[in-house]
Each structure stands twice: as C-alpha cells, then as structure tokens.
Amino acid sequence: MGLFDKLKGALQKTKDVLRTDVRDLFKAGVILDEPKLEEFQKGLITTDMGVSASNQIVEDLRKKYLGRTMVLDEVWGTVKERLRIILVGKGDVAWDSKNPLSPLKLAESGPTVILVCGVNGVGKTTSIAKLAKLLTKSGKKVVLAAGDTFRAAAVEQLTMWAKRLGCEIVTKPSGSDPASVAFEGCDRAVTTGADVVIIDTAGRLQTHQNLMQELGKIHRVIGKRIPGAPHESLLVLDATTGQNGLSQASKFSDAANCTGLVLAKLDGTAKGGIVVAIREQMGIPVKYVGVGEQIDDLELFSPDDFVDALFSEG
Structure with missing residues (x-):
C-alpha cells in the first residue's frame, strides 16, 4: 500500500x-x-x-x-x-515523499544523534526499532543506545530488535546512569564510523521533575561528545491519549528541546485529530506516524495526505 x-x-x-x-x-x-x-x-x-x-x-x-x-x-x-x-506551519520545509529520511536533520559530518523520549507505554521502543529499520533500509549504519536502564525488559526488547536489524547496541547494567549510556553510544558511533546513533530513554511521566531533569542532563552529555548533538530530539506520543498528548508535548519539549513528534498507534484511535491540535498549539511538527504493528509501519507525515485521507470516502 x-x-x-x-x-x-x-x-x-x-x-x-x-x-x-x-x-x-x-x-x-x-x-x-x-x-x-x-x-x-x-x-x-x-x-x-x-x-x-x-x-x-x-x-x-x-x-x-x-x-x-x-x-x-x-x-x-x-x-x-x-x-x-x-x-x-510557518517556515516548514516540504518533505520529499520519496525520501523517508527527509524529515530528519542529519549531521553535515560525523554521526547524527537522535534522542527519543516519551511517557511509559506509548510504543517508544517499537518506534525506535521502526525508525532504525527506516535508516538501515536507506543504507545508514545505525548504533542503538539502550538508555532505559530502569527496566531490564526495555533493554532486552531493544537488544532483540538490534539483532534483527543488524544494528550495534550499547547497553549497561540495570540501574546505570542513563547519561553514561548515551555518552558511550555516541562514542561508539564516532569510533566505528556509524551514520546514526538512536538513544532510548526511560519512559517517564511529564510530572516527574527529577526524571525530566535527567533528560536535560542526557541532552548536555551528548553535546559534550558530539558538538551540536542531539540533532533530533523526538517525542513519541500515543495517538490514543488524545488531548493529554498536549501536556506531554509541552513538558517534554521544555526538558529535551523536542524537534519533532513520532505519533504511534494512529491506527488504534478515533482521536487522530490530535495531530492538528498539537501542531496548532505547540508548533512542533509531526515527522512520522505509526500506521500499524509491523516493523515497516512507520511513515513520514504528509499534511496533504493526512487531510485527504481524513476526509476521504470509504
């Protein structure tokens, strides 16, 4: 399709x-x-x-x-x-539908760093795997950094995806400092000549101040190893959460300087209009949408296609 x-x-x-x-x-x-x-x-x-x-x-x-x-x-x-x-939105650059990486700001030299955050249960790890698949399919060498050190299951899940996709993955023991995982992931990408490093972070509620501050720390540590990084700070939102997504977007944007959204589970909700509300109120562009459960079910977001699909017959 x-x-x-x-x-x-x-x-x-x-x-x-x-x-x-x-x-x-x-x-x-x-x-x-x-x-x-x-x-x-x-x-x-x-x-x-x-x-x-x-x-x-x-x-x-x-x-x-x-x-x-x-x-x-x-x-x-x-x-x-x-x-x-x-x-x-004002100042947006039109994305090339034939180039699935066109929504991403890629580094001019050295590895591109993509920081991924979101609340618990939004489909963050799966979205990272889908994004990694999109990148590897486009010929990029990808390193994954399992920064969710609070949940062993999250590390196991990301490790499984790394093996399936042929990506290198950086992990540390449960309870390790997430910022150290992020730093090592960036370091590995530099030393191995990887094109992209995707850093997972622990799911957290936007009301958890200490965890939100930790995101800021991760952000700073990444920049010390690779100046100008992260090049993308993507927030994964569950489309089924509806208006609560606005609160999430606001708090996470403050902590991690979000550059774009990945809207997961769009296929499971009657609240798809949240795409419009977030763009109108937050000014953060939706870059990718999850349109199914398969590894290839991540598509770049096209405003024209979204609007036409929303009001199409059938």
Whole structure:
C-alpha cells in the first residue's frame, strides 16, 4: 500500500467519528446555518482536534457560506485548506515523499544523534526499532543506545530488535546512569564510523521533575561528545491519549528541546485529530506516524495526505 492508503486505513476510526457526527449535517442544496456550524464544531472536537483549530475551521465556513446553499465540494475544500495551513506551519520545509529520511536533520559530518523520549507505554521502543529499520533500509549504519536502564525488559526488547536489524547496541547494567549510556553510544558511533546513533530513554511521566531533569542532563552529555548533538530530539506520543498528548508535548519539549513528534498507534484511535491540535498549539511538527504493528509501519507525515485521507470516502 502507498502512504495515502496506509493513512486512510490508520485514520478509519477517526473517519468514522467524523462521518457519524458530521457528514449528515452538510448536504448539497441545504442552507448552512448556525446550528449546523455548532454541531460541526462538536464533531471536530470529538476527534481531539482542539477548540482553537476547530474555531478557525468553523469561522472560515461562517465567512464564506453562512446563509448560502451548500455546495459540498466547496465546503470540504475550505475545511481541508484550513487544516493544511495549520499542519504545515510557518517556515516548514516540504518533505520529499520519496525520501523517508527527509524529515530528519542529519549531521553535515560525523554521526547524527537522535534522542527519543516519551511517557511509559506509548510504543517508544517499537518506534525506535521502526525508525532504525527506516535508516538501515536507506543504507545508514545505525548504533542503538539502550538508555532505559530502569527496566531490564526495555533493554532486552531493544537488544532483540538490534539483532534483527543488524544494528550495534550499547547497553549497561540495570540501574546505570542513563547519561553514561548515551555518552558511550555516541562514542561508539564516532569510533566505528556509524551514520546514526538512536538513544532510548526511560519512559517517564511529564510530572516527574527529577526524571525530566535527567533528560536535560542526557541532552548536555551528548553535546559534550558530539558538538551540536542531539540533532533530533523526538517525542513519541500515543495517538490514543488524545488531548493529554498536549501536556506531554509541552513538558517534554521544555526538558529535551523536542524537534519533532513520532505519533504511534494512529491506527488504534478515533482521536487522530490530535495531530492538528498539537501542531496548532505547540508548533512542533509531526515527522512520522505509526500506521500499524509491523516493523515497516512507520511513515513520514504528509499534511496533504493526512487531510485527504481524513476526509476521504470509504
């Protein structure tokens, strides 16, 4: 399947909510009035798109079509245009759909360092494995650093993926300083001539101040071994968490200077609109989305494809 078809499938639950709550409101030949706009906004908010983004969409419709007989193609075209404006963001560089690594800021020389963080249970380790697969498939030599030293299971899981993917992995005994694992991972990447090092970190709640400060320490240690690193600081969010993802994004961004999001489990939620809310309120771009459980089910995020898939038929 192509990206559009994968997104269409992943967004099915969100599409079902929109279809149930929204499609019956807008019918060709019917006059658009305020009650219909209010119901439409409720439907958008149900997908966790957020009040602000929903207000912008409804205001566009109000200005253009209130009191007029609806032409469906025009109405949906206006909705999709506003969503694209929100999702692209000011100053964004368009990603190349033919180059799955185009969302990543790669180092001009030496290894690229990607720091990955997120709360417990969001699919962080699996997302790292998917990203490593994407990189190795593109010919990059990858080192993994198992910085989640609090959970032996996390290290075991990442080690298993490293073996499957043919990546080198740096581990230390349970309870070791995560920053030392990150440093050694960077050091190994430099000495072995690796292209990319991906550093896992322990899952933590955004309210755990000591663990959030630890992220800052890891960030600093990485920069001491490889100046300018980390080049990417990716936050993995579980799409099923909906609006709680906004709080996560805000706190983690402060601690780890997040440069982008990986939205996992998009295929398991009716709250796919959270992509819009996070982009609109946080300004952090979604770089990749998880669209299934297989190792290849990580796709670069395309605002155009996302919007088209969200409002597609079927």
